[in-house]
Amino acid sequence: EMFLTENRYTLTITGAGTAAMECAIDNLCEPGDTVVCCVHGFFGDRMRQMYERAKVDLHLVTAPWGEPIDPENLKKTLDSLDKVDLVSVVHGETSTGVVQDVKTLAEVVKPSGALLLVDTVASMGGVEFRTDEWGVDVVYTGSQKCLSAPPGLSPITFSDRAVEKIKNRKTPPKSWYLDLMLNWKYWDDNPGYHHTGSIQTMYALHEALNLLQEEGLENRWARTKETAELLYQKLENLGFKMLVAPEHRLPTLTTAILPEGVDEAPMRKKLLTQYNIEVAGGLGDLAGKAWRVGLMGHSCRKESVHELHRVLSELLKGVTV
Ligand SMILES: Cc1ncc(COP(=O)(O)O)c(C=O)c1O
Structure with missing residues (x-):
């Protein structure tokens, strides 16, 4: 229900x-396959690194950090290739706080016949995502x-088309542990042993999914969006600038550029040690210049945004120029 899919292999x-990322790539790719990897930040680049190890014929479609992948650029790359086995995004x-319009990318991918793989580690359950309706395979x-x-489990779903490709592999996936068909034995109607499951985390995940179901997926998406809008407004009032254009902002993760004159790392440390509020620093070119503020699941509450605003108003007094 969270994935909005009827896929059996869920x-x-x-x-x-990262294990789920590796599971998807290791099972879907065989050496020599043609893969188009969209990279517009740190985690797209992690996928690129995995494809390089998988020895596929790799083509990149990139966008600057802070911007989404342009569907036109993806289309051009797909049109230039004879056949494409897999596209990922x-x-x-x-790393940047950008949400990709996957529905539009899926429409671009469809005529090529390629499978579409999407990473939703930072968005599933917080931002609209419709696996079957949009035609996403994995x-x-x-x-x-x-x-x-708690960390340690990674839900994943495979379409029938994706399972078909995996069943027709000429060679088994490199990883025995992440081999989909071997893992499936654990989930099939008559479960058998494959590896020792993380049972306590499974109970916790089950309860987290119950909470999501009780609140309602669409209500959760709406709560996240509203809380994020409040965060933008509060941070802008304090002199922060949002890195990402409003239409491409990822509600679960906001990248905000600090006001001039603020020493970002010591300020972040004060927030954590004195007020128990954790925000992440910028990655790559944004290190030292931006903060990344998460609004995910339970922590995505208006009270938390008001508290952050109250504390920052105090800390920034007399600091900004
Ligand atoms: C978009 C995205 N993909 C993949 C990962 C990797 O997840 P993990 O750290 O659980 O291995 C992360 C982690 O932050 C992420 O944000």
Whole structure:
């Protein structure tokens, strides 16, 4: 229900979000396959690194940090290739705070016949995502982000088309642990042993999904969006500038450029040590210049935004120029 899919092959991988990323790539790719990897931040680049290890014929479509992938650029790349086996993209780029319009990208991918793989580690359960309706073949997420369960489990779903490709592989996936068909034994109607599951985390994830169901998926999306809008307004009042254009902002992760004159790392440390509020620093070119503020699952509350605003108003007094 969270993925909005009827896919039979919907399971959780025992491991962090990166394990699900590796599971998807290792099972879907064989050496020599043609893959188009969209990269517009840190996690798209992590996928690129995995494809390089998988020895596929790799083509990149990139966008500057802070911007989404342009569907026209993807189309041009797809049109230039004879056949494409797989296209991948990150839905919510945690490094930049950009949300990708996956519905439009899926329409661009469809005529090529390629499978579409999407990373929703930072967005599933917090931002609208419709696996079947949009025609996405493989989607994974992590237990610890918008579901607010402990880390260590990664829900993933595979379309029939994707399973078909995996069943017709000429060689088994490199990883025995992440082999989909072996993992499936654990989830099939008559479960058998494959590896030791993380049972306590499974109970926690089950409860997190119950909470999501009680609140309602669409209500959760709406709560996240409203809370994010309040955050933009409050931060802008304090002199922060939003990195991402309003239409491309990822509600679960906001990248805000600090007002001039603020020493970002010591300020962040004060927030954590004195007020128990944790915000992340900027990555790559944004290091030292921007903060990344998460609004995911349980922590996505207007009270938290008001508290951050109150504390920052105090701390920034007399500091900004
Ligand atoms: C978009 C995205 N993909 C993948 C990952 C990797 O997840 P994990 O750290 O659980 O391995 C993260 C983690 O922050 C992420 O934000």
